[in-house]
Amino acid sequence: MSQGLTRRRFFEGAASLGALVALSGCSPKVSESKNLADTGEAPEIEMVNLDEYEVKHSWCYMCGPAKVLCSTLCYLNPEGRWTHVEGNPVAGNNWGYGCKSLCAKGNSAMQTLYNPARIEYPMKRVGEKGEGKFERCTWEEAVEGIAAKLQEIKDQYGPETFALWSPQECKFVMQMGRRFLNVFGTPNYMHSAICQTQITSSRELSIGTKADTYPYQLNKTKLLVNWGVNGENADMNNNVDKANPYRRFEAMDNGLQFIDIRPMLDPLATHASVWVPVRPGTDGALALSILNVLIEEDLYDHDFCESWCNGFDKLAEHVKQFPPSWAAPITGISEEKITEVARMMGTIKPMGIMYGNSAGDQSNDGNWTCICINLIAAITGNLDVPGGGGAGMKMPEELFDCSKINKIPTLSDRLPACDEDTAAGLAPSRSKLVAPEFPRWWQNPETWAYTKFFVDPTSAANRGIQSVLTGKPFPLRAVFAHGTNPLSQTRQPKLVAEALKKLDFYFVMDTAWNPSCDYADYVLPACTRYEDSCQIGSRNMPEGTFIGIEQQIAEPLGESRSDWRIYLDLAVKLGFGEDFWNGDLDELLRAQLEPTGFTLEELREKGYVFVERTDGAKPMEPTYQNYEELFEKLPNGKVQCYNEIIGGMPNNREDGTLGFLPEYSGPPEGIAETPEIAKEYPLIFTDVHAHRLSVHSYFGNLPYMRERNRLPWVKINPATAQQYGIEDGDWMKIESPHGWVKMVAEYFEGISPEVVMGKRGWWQDCEELGEPGYECFDGGSEVNNLYDATIENFDGFHSAMAKQTLVKISKWEG
Known part of the structure; x- marks a missing residue:
């Protein structure tokens, strides 16, 4: 498999101790091969003076291969080796201006550059x-x-x-x-259909392109609903930052309550007023029953619904068939709990709802599920109000024009x-x-x-x-x-x-x-992002405006090349050179920078520029309830309770039409939906969408990540495991109607006894720790083997696929 590859070792630096740098100006260095997990002893640590190190700027790519979310300062030792990384304090990462912190992935960035699994040659x-x-x-x-x-x-x-x-x-x-x-x-750009795009499109179908359910002034919010957001594990400037753990705790000190709707009790859920461990794939049923309670108990905003809701009366009549008594046996949540949660949503104001991938793009009726969640926020009068959905403070103007940064015209008009x-x-x-x-x-x-x-x-x-x-x-x-x-x-x-x-x-x-x-x-x-200089990013903050470029930290390994360059090379070879800057990417970067007043050479030399705000401008309070503008693109200029955008139109398979009102179909295999399958496969399996120690299925081969995430784990309630003679740490065989995998049992009481939950992507080995990779097919540890791939079961609007199935388990004796 790896002909033409060379193996190289890397084990230097102690990113987990990086906080010491901010206090001492020194960086800890861990002696090679000293590993607590291997030896049972703490690693030897010596302090090094970072004043002797060269510092270069980059954008961290540990949450995705071309993101400009976290600006980083990369420290190269006197021998030119990258050994330490920290957040750039003037770039507004994570906690904001002045913050140096990075997540576990960001602190492991050096190991991608020196990864012995790198491909070196074509x-x-x-x-x-x-x-x-x-x-x-x-x-x-x-x-x-x-x-x-x-x-x-x-x-x-x-x-x-x-x-x-x-x-x-x-x-x-x-x-x-x-x-x-x-x-x-x-x-034919083949997108995953497992993405924020699915969630966003459903929101725009229901409440428009400019409205939102997420509260951008959390300090004014009284009720926060976390619906399927894996905020503890996703990337730092997307979901983790949106989850706002520290801001949430500050708001809780001022009276914020929050509801957490997820099948597993992750850390933030332990602080919730109410935890709702909904069965995976049944969020749509829960949302419909909440709409039922809100309307039947007259907990909706009459003025808003009369003025700004299209077809509210039709929705009200439609949801009468979905009371909590209907949803309880589907969702595994009691009628009383559903009613309690709905009443909180209808009476505690302002309310904001943050909803995530598990609700929107990983169930085969995700579009209607997300539409229902948006309608809950809308009919309760929680859109564009202080502390409610949207309604963020308005930032001061940029101090220089960044309008072209990271914007490459795609020449859409060339499609024939x-x-x-x-x-x-x-x-x-x-x-x-x-x-x-x-x-x-x-x-x-x-x-x-x-x-x-x-x-x-x-x-x-x-x-x-x-x-x-x-x-x-x-x-x-x-x-x-x-x-x-x-x-x-x-x-x-x-x-x-x-x-x-x-x-x-x-x-x-x-x-x-x-x-x-x-x-x-x-x-x-x-090559990694750290071996080229191809991406510019900017950020506008109350403190000022920031612009940065990746400075090249090392020469490309072997004959590796930039991801950007392959399209230029192929375009020139196919005769498209004039549309691709004749193969010179720097010309594109110069065009992006032209409005800013900075030159490419200047930015590459400096790495980044921060222009401090001296005009005294501060974020301003927005105008609220600007519904004419928010809903202007929607039919009749109103929230689509009765959806005239998609209703009666062909679905994406063109084998049927889409409805006007929300529908529930449920997972392809479910305890309530397919009881005949549940007799043989009595447990529900699902997996986390993102994890703090990997990026989807990548980075399992980095020592810092793998030493904390060694084996292909599956969370299981101890009571369930013991029924099958499975002890904590035992290998399990997990079988669905579609395939089987083996994973290691990890006891966790914060998960329903009828649910087991794993993580995908265990194919990478970690040479430095001697950890193997696992097969992607039956008998390996790739959870996608367990799921349905019947095209007719995918969401008819945005193609989302179910990420849940029924399984049976046993102790693995292989």
């Missing part, structure tokens, strides 16, 4: 797909071979048969990659129009989507403008790769997987591997070898 397959037999080749050979094959497939089958498979929101793919696709002529588009009234190339993530009609510019994330059309990755097997509506012929592992990213890796074997052409670019590489025709080595 490689070409010489064996059968799946065998993992490769030989080293040159970049010129790889780019030439890839470009020639893409041109051949375009000429023979049409440009739409080429797709780009994306990881999470990632600018080098979503902007540069999309630009390449559009010029090539294909709309065809007869099918014209006949159906669709925007160019929408008829060529292999698996529309959202309905084709929704992906027209005038409606797609609702969505803040995308300008260009998208296909759903799982459905798209299945086209290779089904031929419907046409089979993809070529796929580029960029910075993602398809055998861990989506449901049913066995099915994905079968498609990759059958696919005409598959190529990969990544920093480390992942299992899908075994099926590739070419594997390209990506």
Whole structure:
């Protein structure tokens, strides 16, 4: 598998003790191979003087491969080795201006650079797909071979048969990659459908593009509802920062109450007024029953509903069929508890609701679930009021113009129009989507403008790769997987591997070898963000305006190249050079910087610039209840209780129409939904969406992360485990109707006795700690083997897939 690779050791620095730096000006250094878990002894620590170290600026990429969330200062020792990292105090990370803290992932960043699993050279397959037999080749050979094959497939089958498979929101793919696709002529950007996009689109369908349920003035909020947000584990400037643990505790001191709706009692939930351990996949039933109580008990805002709700009377009549007595046996939550929670939502004001991936993009009726959550906030009068949803303080103006930073025009107008588009009234190339993530009609510019994330059309990755097997509506012929592992990213890796074997052409670019590489025709080595200088970010704060660029910390390992450069290289080879700065990325960066007044050379030399605010301007109180503007894009200028945007329109599979009013379908396998399956598989399995010690399925091979997260764990209630003779720390066999995995039991009383919960992505080994990687297929530890991949079960609007199933368990004797 790893021909052409070299192994290198790294074990220097003690990031977990990084707080000492702020106090002493010194950095702790841990002696090599001293590991508490291995030796039972504390590591030897010596202090080093950081004044002797060179400091360079970068953007941390430990929450995603192209994010500009946390600005970091990277310390290189006198030998030029990167040994320490801390947050840049003037960049407004995490706690705000002056904060140096980083999360566990951020403190491990050095180990990505010195990771012994790095891919160093381009490689070409010489064996059968799946065998993992490769030989080293040159970049010129790889780019030439890839470009020639893409041109051949375009000429023979049409440009739409080429797709780009994306990881999470990632600018080098979503902007540069999309630009390449559009010029090539294909709309098939294959998005995961496991993303914030799903949540956002549902909100915009119901309360519009400018409204929000999350309270941006938490100090004024009296009730916070945390619905499916895994705030303890997600990335620091997205969900963890939005979860606002320290701000929440400050608000609790001033009387804030909060409700936590999650199947597992994570740390923040222990501080909740009410914990609601809803069965995974049944959030939609809970939301419908809460709407029922709010309306039946007259706990809604009459003035708001009469003035600003479209079809409220129809919604009120519709939800009569969903009382708590209906929802209780589905959700596992008692009628009394559902009623209690609904009454709190209807009487404690102002209320804010933060809802997350488990509710929105990981259940097959996620769209309606999220719409219902938004309607709860709306009909109770909690939109755009102090302490309610939205209504954030207005920031002072930027001190220099950052309008072009991180904005690469994707040349959407280059997508070709065809007869099918014209006949159906669709925007160019929408008829060529292999698996529309959202309905084709929704992906027209005038409606797609609702969505803040995308300008260009998208296909759903799982459905798209299945086209290779089904031929419907046409089979993809070529796929580029960029910075993602398809055998861990989506449901049913066995099915994905079968498609990759059958696919005409598959190529990969990544920093480390992942299992899908075994099926590739070419594997390209990506350098880390710390080995190039390609990304600019900015931040405007009350204290001032900040702009920074990645300063190159080390030369690219081996022959690795920037993720951004591959699109330029292929574009030049295919004759698109004029649209790609003739292969010179610096020209793009100069265009982004031009309005700021800074030059690229100046910024690279300094790393970052912070301009302090001296005009005395401070965040200003917003105007409230500005409903005409908030709802202006919605039909009749109102919240869509009766949804006239999607009602009666074709779904994304085009095998039915979408409804006007919320519906509940439930998980493909559920205790209440499929009792006949539950007889053999009596427990519910689900997994965490994000984890503080990994990024989805990556970073399991970094020692700092893996030593705290060694074995593929599954949380299980001790009472449940003991029924099956399973002790804490035992290996378990977990079987669903779709596959089986083995994982290690971790006793946890804060989880329902009918639920077990794991984490995906255990394929990476950790050489330094001697920890193995685990197979992605049956018998390994990839939880996606357990889930349903039936296309007809995916959400009909935004393609979300169920992340829950029924399982049976036993002690693993293998």
